[in-house]
Amino acid sequence: MNIRQNWIKRTIASGSKVRIKRRFIAYCLGLMSVAGVFCTTAQAEYGDIVLNNYSDQAQIRPVIFPHWFHRIRYRCKTCHGDLGFKIKAGGSEINMLKIINGEYCGACHNGKIAWAMENCDLCHSAKPGTPTQAHKSSKQSLISPQPVEKK
Amino acid sequence: MKTTDHIRVLAVSALICVASGSAVFAAENPNRFNRLFTPPEKAVQSIKDDGIHDPQGPAVGVLQEPKQAFAPLEKSISGNYVDWTASLRKQQISPLFDYQDPAKKPQPMDLNIVMEVKGSTPDVVFPHNIHTELLDCSVCHPQVFVPQKGGNQISMAEIMLGQKCGICHGSVAFPVSDCKACHSSKPPAAGGKKAAKKAADKAPKK
Known part of the structure; x- marks a missing residue:
């Protein structure tokens, strides 16, 4: 206890200016190190699909489809067999009209099975300008994302 | 400011400095082992700073964090x-086979296809079982794979560019870096595959 108190006395007894300086330096170091941890390259989850066929033109955030969330609840076959989703990022050319008609996402995202389409921002949640991609796919790491040809 | 407060400030910032200083060093070391690999602790990011979600968007904080969902699953x-197959087998997840009828169950087909490969790489064993648990036949046959033994020439280059197996393996299902998941046949006896095959051919057939 005595040693600790002595150490404190020594560190803070040398005048308020030094104390403020030390505190400032400590704070700065702390901030820098925290920033260093958080500024490493960020990556989303393997299999996250970004869909930006029409979003940027419509001035809304592109869609992110998290495969991981859906595969916990459904087998691949429900979407890629029954609902007719193409196994290609952006290949199904989904638009809101199709969803309103109960096709593709609209088969479940209708307010009965999953949230309804008025929750625009939950799907349209990507940074504006993010290209259509299968995030972290081996193809993406070999070839940069290509725009999907529209018919 | 009281002395105790001062100590607290110093101690906390010193701790942060030491803890994250080492992390910064680890990230900056140019000779780090497997430097192109994503270490598992960094693989699962929070949605806020994962690089594709808009941190200003209202979805942040509402959508489920992958870290939370993956916690009880097989690694x-x-x-x-996440080992999705093991998680399914252990019933840690119970994904529906039909989105309208929860009672509908898949009818898995037990048929392993062994595909011989070049060199000393173990042969590929393709299990129909887990694939039919998750998929319909029509997803792969006949557009992607001709339903005929030896009818499909597959190369790793094709797979990595998103063709054949690579349609799923490499974008959603386990990627090609998990070599042994597919190249899983048991290594042949001494003398390599050719010797083993010759021995099998010479063996008298009853």
Whole structure:
């Protein structure tokens, strides 16, 4: 206890200016190190699909489809067999009209099975300008994302 | 400011400095082992800073965090770092086979296809079982794979560019870095594959 108190006395007894300086330096170091941890390259989850066929033109955030969330609840076959989703990022050319008609996402995202389409921002949640991609796919790491040809 | 407060400030910032200083060093070391690999602790990011979600968007904080969802599931070495097959087998997840009828169950087909490969790489064993648990026949046959033994020439280059197996393996299902998941046949006896095959051919057939 005595040693600790002595150490404190020594560190803070040398005048308020030094104390403020030390505190400032400590704070700065702390901030820098925290920033260093958080500024490493960020990556989303393997299999996250970004869909930006029409979003940027419509001035809304592109869609992110998290495969991981859906595969916990459904087998691949429900979407890629029954609902007719193409196994290609952006290949199904989904638009809101199709969803309103109960096709593709609209088969479940209708307010009965999953949230309804008025929750625009939950799907349209990507940074504006993010290209259509299968995030972290081996193809993406070999070839940069290509725009999907529209018919 | 009281002395105790001062101590607290110093101690906390010193701790942060030491803890994250080492992390910064680890990230900056140019000779780090497997420097192109994503270490598992960094693989699962929070949605806020994952690089594709808009941090200003209202979805942040509402959508489920992958870290939370993956916590009870079996771990693996690649992809989502989740062993989806083991998680399904152990019933940690129970994904529906039909989105309208929860009672509908898949009818898995037990048929392993062994595909011989070049060199000393173990042969590929393709299990129909887990694939039919998750998929319909029509997803792969006949557009992607001709339903005929030896009818499909597959190369790793094709797979990595998103063709054949690579339609799923490499974008959603476990990626090609998990070699042994597919190249899983048992190594042949001494003398390599050719010797083993010759021995099998010479063996008298009853």
